[in-house]
Amino acid sequence: MEPTRVMIIEDEALVALDLAKGLEKDGYLVAGIADNGREALELFRATPVDILLVDVHIIGDQDGITTAASLLEHRQVPLIYLTAFTDAVTLERAKATQPSAYLAKPYTLTNVRIAIEMAMHNFAVARQGTPPGKVIPLEKSPAADATDKETILRLNDYIFVKHQYAFVKIRLTDILYVEAENNYVQLVTPDRKFLLRQSLAQLLDKVDYGSMARIHRSYAVNIDAIQSFNEQEVTVAKTSLPIGRTYREEFLKRFNFR
Template identity: 60%
Template sequence: MPTEKINILIVEDESIVALDLAAGLEKDGYQVVGIADNSEEAKELYNSNKVDILLMDVNIIGDKDGIDTAIELLQYRTVPVIFLTAYTDAATVNRVKHLQAAAFLTKPYNITNVRIAIELAISNFALTASQPSPGKVIPIEQSTERAVPESTEKETVLQMNEYIFVKNNYVFVKIRLADLLYIEADNNYINVITAEKKFVLRLSLSQLLDKINYKPLVRIHRSYAVNIHAIQSFNDQEVQINKTELPIGRNYKEEFLRNFNFR
């Protein structure tokens, strides 16, 4: 699938709270991969699903609490953790600090606060991830080409390894870079095209290309960049992707052909 929902695991011992939270997140467009109320069940769900965000209640059923459980889970795979708790004592806060938690929400919380915490968790994790292809927050600066007016609200695009995260309404949607077909400039906006969907972002084409680290994404025209792996055919004047013909600009032709080792 060109676009994927962000997968969230909820570990919460109050079933009504957990189900209500899951319903709200799924309504927003997130995918809840499971709900656990104890450490063993949480580990089973975590290891059998591709979890992007972990919502962890500090007080859960069993000998291990949510903090100890999070420590174990993060040894398998590092993801942002948002802790949920009714207790804000200094000892609990200090234990959470050592884990560099993405957020710490006290009960009772509402879906708006959780939504904001998830967005911040993704942003901060993309910025600090220490992986071979480090994630990064992509701030959108002003550019001389099709610059976004200062009065226009800037958008944030995130890259984390082989994915970018873009805003769709008020939630992030995960797009695999390899599934991008092409990007089209449209005045102060760009259209990010996949096989199944189009995303409209408020920034220039140059701004996005300067920040995304993905070599197959090549500019062929002032208004177009294409994923060379998605090209079905091309000639001296245009390329065809998904039955759409896109022009090759004179100033971009030589650089485009270099991707095919043409001499």
């Protein structure tokens, strides 16, 4: 399965590099980074790109909106704006380019991932010629509409999770922790993260893995992956996760903690 190729147009080098690093860690391929319209157009023409992440304020005579319009004239791909500009005039100009999302800075990597997945899904649906008004859930491809395939499949010591229209194999012991945010959960392994559209309770029920322990309304951890813990938090892969009061007693019972 080919990773989604992301092009970043951003004039703040540190912001662009941090975003690129986070996206690559999550399995995306950063096709290139540009800080001005001319460079962006040259890169876009020469490089396969699946989606654009564009800041409104960039170096040069052309801003991000004008640059995005020029790129989309060359080839249609989904477009997401990442910017600190939220005034009415800028928003109206941005609307003309029909972006999939408009994220205000400071944004979170989780929100960027959600926006990318939604944008890629909606773009794929539009390319399939889905009739207006017909809604296809995020985790289904148009071809899967009749079969209602699950986003998580369990097979012995593995699960297969739906990621960009393919099922990716994950060993249960490789799951480090799961984080919930709104209607999504992020499943974290040592080398990748997977964003799924379902609740934490639904994911734990489908995974059905005895070593997974709910420690907070937003977190569940693999007991075998814990590096250290106390009554307030656990550490997994150098990441500290809080223990909620509601889940503390049940969690500590696993260690005969008194």
